[in-house]
Amino acid sequence: MKNNTSIMSRLRTMMFMQFFVWGAWYTSIAVYMSEVGMGDLTHWPYTVNPIAAVIAPFFIGLIADKYFATQKVLGLLHIAGAVFLFLAPSTIENPTVFIIILLIYNLCYMPTLGLSNSIAFRNIDDQEKQFPSIRVFGTIGWIVAGLFISFVLGGALGITAEKTALPLYTAAVASALLGLYSFTLPDTQPESSGKQISFKEISGLSVVKDLASPAFFVFMLASFLICIPLAAYYNFTQLFLSAMNVENIAGIQTLGQFSEIIFMLLMPLFFRHLGVKWMLVVGMFAWVLRYALFAISAPDSVMWMIMLGIALHGICYDFFFVTGQIYIDKQCTDKNRGQAQGLLVLVTYGIGMLVGAQVAGMIYNRFLDGQAALTTDNWASFWWLPASFAAGIALLFILAFKEKNTKNASQAEAL
Numbered sequence: 001m002k003n004n005t006s007i008m009s010r011l012r013t014m015m016f017m018q019f020f021v022w023g024a025w026y027t028s029i030a031v032y033m034s035e036v037g038m039g040d041l042t043h044w045p046y047t048v049n050p051i052a053a054v055i056a057p058f059f060i061g062l063i064a065d066k067y068f069a070t071q072k073v074l075g076l077l078h079i080a081g082a083v084f085l086f087l088a089p090s091t092i093e094n095p096t097v098f099i100i101i102l103l104i105y106n107l108c109y110m111p112t113l114g115l116s117n118s119i120a121f122r123n124i125d126d127q128e129k130q131f132p133s134i135r136v137f138g139t140i141g142w143i144v145a146g147l148f149i150s151f152v153l154g155g156a157l158g159i160t161a162e163k164t165a166l167p168l169y170t171a172a173v174a175s176a177l178l179g180l181y182s183f184t185l186p187d188t189q190p191e192s193s194g195k196q197i198s199f200k201e202i203s204g205l206s207v208v209k210d211l212a213s214p215a216f217f218v219f220m221l222a223s224f225l226i227c228i229p230l231a232a233y234y235n236f237t238q239l240f241l242s243a244m245n246v247e248n249i250a251g252i253q254t255l256g257q258f259s260e261i262i263f264m265l266l267m268p269l270f271f272r273h274l275g276v277k278w279m280l281v282v283g284m285f286a287w288v289l290r291y292a293l294f295a296i297s298a299p300d301s302v303m304w305m306i307m308l309g310i311a312l313h314g315i316c317y318d319f320f321f322v323t324g325q326i327y328i329d330k331q332c333t334d335k336n337r338g339q340a341q342g343l344l345v346l347v348t349y350g351i352g353m354l355v356g357a358q359v360a361g362m363i364y365n366r367f368l369d370g371q372a373a374l375t376t377d378n379w380a381s382f383w384w385l386p387a388s389f390a391a392g393i394a395l396l397f398i399l400a401f402k403e404k405n406t407k408n409a410s411q412a413e414a415l
Contacts, residue, residue, distance in 0.1 A: 007186060011120050011134050014185060016141035017178040018116045021078070022109070023142035023257075024171035025085070028149060028162035028250045029102075030238050035163040036092045040368060043361025044099045046235040050353035052106035054346060056114060069189050070122070074115045075182030078175045081108035085172035089165035109175075123186045132264075139261055143254040145170070150251030162238070162249045211331050211340060215403055219280075220347055222397045223324055226284055227352025229291070229386030229393075230316075232360040234353075237310070240294060240379055244301045256313025263314035267322065276327050277401055283320030284394035286312050291387035298379040321348070360386070 026049075030042035084105040091097040124130040149170065154161040161167065241249045270279060290309040297305035328340050363385060367378045374382065 007123055008130070008134070010185060011123065012137040014116055014119065014178070014181070015134050015138040016144075017174060017181065018112065018141065019138035020141035020145045021081075021171050021174045021178060023145035023250075023254075024149060024174060025167045026234070027146055027238055027253045028167045030235060031162040031242050031249060032165065032167065034239060034242070034373070038092070038095050038098070039372065040365050041095055041099065042239065043235050043357050043364065045102050046231060046357040047354060047361070048099065048103035049106050049110070050350050050357065051103065052110035054350035054354065055107060056110040069187055070115050070119050071182050071185040071188050074112055074119065074185070075179045077108045077112050077115070078179030078182060080179075081105050081112075082172045082176035082179060084108065085168050085175060088168050119185055119188050122188050136261060136264070139257050143257045145174075146250040146252075146254035146257075150248035154248060160247065160249075162242075167250070208343070211328075215401055216331065218397065218400045218402075219324065219327065220344075222280070222284070222393055222401070223320075223344065224347050224352045224355075225393045226287065226320065226390065227348050228356035228359055229287060229390045231353050231356025232363075232383075232386040233287075233290070233316075235357060235360050236364060236382070237294075239373075240298075240383075241306070243373055243376070243379060244298070244303075244306060246303075246306070252307070253310060255307060255310045256317075259311045259314030260317055261314070263318045264322065267318060270319070271323075276323060276330075277403060279319050279323040280327070280401075281394055281398055283316060283318070283323060284390060284397065286315040286319065287390040288387050288394065290316060291383045291390065295380045295383035295387060298383065299376045301376070324348075 026045075029045045033039065033042050033045075084101050088098060088101045088105070091101055120131060120134050124134070149161050149167050153166050153170070237253065238249050241252060246252060267279075270282075274282065290312045293305045293309035293312075296302070297309070324344065328344050331340070364374075364382065367374055367382050
């Protein structure tokens with residue numbers, strides 16, 4: 001039954017909508033906040049998001065995995081999230097309340113990433129072959145959201161939709177629809193009902209002893225550190241594009257997701273020629289190149305450099321984060337695989353992005369220094385900082401990361 005075409009179609013629809021919701025607001029919220037007088041607070045949505053990512057595994061482990069059917073929890077969280085997204089634009093006169101509303105929304109949304117994956121994994125037979133064909137619809141959903149905001153809403157209304165509350169309302173409607181749709185998904189009962197689950201198991205800390213090696217700790221440190229410059233991209237690229245007088249900001253940023261799909265398909269080829277270590281290194285240096293292109297292009301708004309920098313997202317994300325997930329997976333057994341991946345998410349999308357958002361926000365506000373927006377020269381100086389930081393991390397990783405044996409590399413090459 002798990003190979004049923006109907007179930008696969010339903011899971012793909014779920015994944016499409018899951019990332020449509022996120023993509024609809026995430027790539028334009030800073031532009032909207034700047035437009036309504038919160039230009040010095042644009043790092044806060046990218047702070048509350050990783051805070052929610054840190055909390056999400058505990059929610060899933062303590063509630064969703066023990067007491068309720070997963071599809072029902074998914075549905076209720078998306079419906080609740082829709083309510084808070086609808087409320088958010090009405091609170092723009094009070095920035096503190098606006099940020100709190102976004103925090104509550106993210107506390108509803110971030111657990112759904114793990115829940116949707118869980119529903120998919122529990123209702124297919126061959127994860128390695130079937131899940132990629134499901135997950136890719138999430139990337140397509142993010143792309144469609146950006147194109148819808150920029151070209152459908154913006155084009156139909158003759159406005160720059162990113163500067164309005166329309167992306168938030170779009171995400172709210174999509175979230176409500178996904179919430180209702182979730183109740184039609186295959187019944188997925190909790191796996192850990194009646195079992196005691198410890199803090200270490202939920203956070204993934206219990207696998208540290210199993211995986212402990214110099215290479216593992218170097219990899220985890222690099223994963224944490226690279227998320228600090230990464231946060232600058234998610235937070236400030238949309239403001240940078242606005243300063244460069246780019247229209248259709250959300251749509252333009254989907255170039256990165258198109259690139260992600262292409263390089264995802266090419267990864268097995270690169271694995272055979274580069275192996276795990278140099279795939280990770282290429283991913284880190286792609287961040288250096290992206291920020292360097294942004295810095296060099298800023299004074300004269302050189303569009304081909306800006307577009308190339310955005311298109312590098314496929315290498316930046318796939319070569320480091322997807323390769324990292326594969327590297328961790330190859331160190332694990334079936335017993336600790338899920339906990340290890342949870343630990344990686346906690347270190348990167350949780351703690352790493354949280355620290356990165358705050359650091360990037362402080363640097364941006366220092367350059368802002370009371371101005372309404374950064375000058376083109378300020379943007380150039382701003383982007384050189386994450387470029388330099390990412391370069392330092394890459395060099396540190398090259399020198400310190402030594403794979404403990406060749407088994408893992410050969411396994412990865414076989415992918």
